[in-house]
Amino acid sequence: MVAVPPPVLSYARAHHGLVTSECLHANLIGRHARARLVRQRFLEQVHLGVYRIASNAVTFEQQCLAACLAADVVICGPSAGRLLGLRRMPRGPVHAMSYRRKIELDAVVVHRTTTLGASDIAERPDGIRLLKPSRLVPDLARFLDDLDLESVIEQLLDRRATSIPALCASGRRLRAPGRDGSVRLARVLDKRPAWLKPKDSDLEVRVLRGLAERGIHLIPQYALDIGDVGPIHFDGADPEIRMGIEVDHVEWHGGRVAAQRDKRRDRRALQLGWQVVRVTDDDLATDFDGVVDELAAIYLRRSTERPAS
Numbered sequence: 001m002v003a004v005p006p007p008v009l010s011y012a013r014a015h016h017g018l019v020t021s022e023c024l025h026a027n028l029i030g031r032h033a034r035a036r037l038v039r040q041r042f043l044e045q046v047h048l049g050v051y052r053i054a055s056n057a058v059t060f061e062q063q064c065l066a067a068c069l070a071a072d073v074v075i076c077g078p079s080a081g082r083l084l085g086l087r088r089m090p091r092g093p094v095h096a097m098s099y100r101r102k103i104e105l106d107a108v109v110v111h112r113t114t115t116l117g118a119s120d121i122a123e124r125p126d127g128i129r130l131l132k133p134s135r136l137v138p139d140l141a142r143f144l145d146d147l148d149l150e151s152v153i154e155q156l157l158d159r160r161a162t163s164i165p166a167l168c169a170s171g172r173r174l175r176a177p178g179r180d181g182s183v184r185l186a187r188v189l190d191k192r193p194a195w196l197k198p199k200d201s202d203l204e205v206r207v208l209r210g211l212a213e214r215g216i217h218l219i220p221q222y223a224l225d226i227g228d229v230g231p232i233h234f235d236g237a238d239p240e241i242r243m244g245i246e247v248d249h250v251e252w253h254g255g256r257v258a259a260q261r262d263k264r265r266d267r268r269a270l271q272l273g274w275q276v277v278r279v280t281d282d283d284l285a286t287d288f289d290g291v292v293d294e295l296a297a298i299y300l301r302r303s304t305e306r307p308a309s
Helices: 006-014 021-026 031-039 060-070 077-083 133-140 146-158 164-174 180-190 202-213 256-271 281-286 288-305
Strands: 018-020 043-047 050-053 094-099 108-113 121-123 129-131 219-224 232-238 243-248 275-280
Touching: 006 018, 006 021, 018 021, 018 060, 021 031, 021 050, 031 043, 031 050, 043 060, 050 060, 060 077, 060 094, 077 094, 077 129, 077 133, 129 133, 133 146, 133 164, 133 180, 146 180, 146 202, 164 180, 202 232, 202 243, 202 281, 202 288, 232 256, 243 256, 243 281, 243 288, 256 275, 275 281, 275 288, 281 288
Parallel strands: 094 108, 243 275
Antiparallel strands: 018 050, 043 050, 121 129, 219 232, 232 243
16 A cells, blocks of 8 residues: 555545645655555546545535536536525536636536636635625526525525625626526516515515515515514515514424514514514415415405505
8 A cells, every 4th residue: 555645634634535636746646656546446536637535425515626626617506506505406416617618527517608707706715616606696597497596596695695786787797698597587686676685584485476476565574673572574564554474484483482572572563553474384385375375365354454555
């Protein structure tokens, strides 16, 4: 067995079990020694010039980094979304982007682009390069439907990772005739004024979209000042008729203390003339359309009883 210097092992630990031929060469492991390590199954070649220490399990992050180490590419599409922890990301092969050049990597889908600048790219401490959120969203528009794209935008806005003006500017820069992603992004952004606060959860996005499809447009994350126990942030509200909707998630809103706080806030809102309607994620999982129909019926009754001023 060829002796492996400690700096090589340290490099691998910091890079998801990967080493490069440059790292090996710098530590006096030349081409013939590398070949012996491969034959001895200590190393496994992933791409040209990139090796995995065979005792390390294959991971998604490792696959992304291997592509970045092997070629001048940037992780994009759903792969970048997964690295950022975005919801609604489809699974599949690693997607990467190259500037103008045609690059082929095993098990990696490489997309060529003419619109990729240094300001579009972020590099993680482990060496993975990926698109920044404002550049990533237009790219994701190729892979997601309208509702999923809207949900991802809301998640990034909630994190303050981007803004509606930044997304609009990025969309204009990347617009191209016949590109489905450009059309989809423009359509989704046109539906959302820049001043709206971000919606917190994917389920909330779906509920508000379902109501909008029924002709009911609520303001997301509407804040109502209710004094010493407030403010309360409704998931969706119409201040004209003083009605707010809350989507309760077991993992977020569960527990005795949280339930007591919500009930206390609901009572205070009632004193101010507001009607608070709560639904749970379990309700929506069981009969989503039925629950949204119920919310629509309650809204219509409320608007009849308390016409907008």
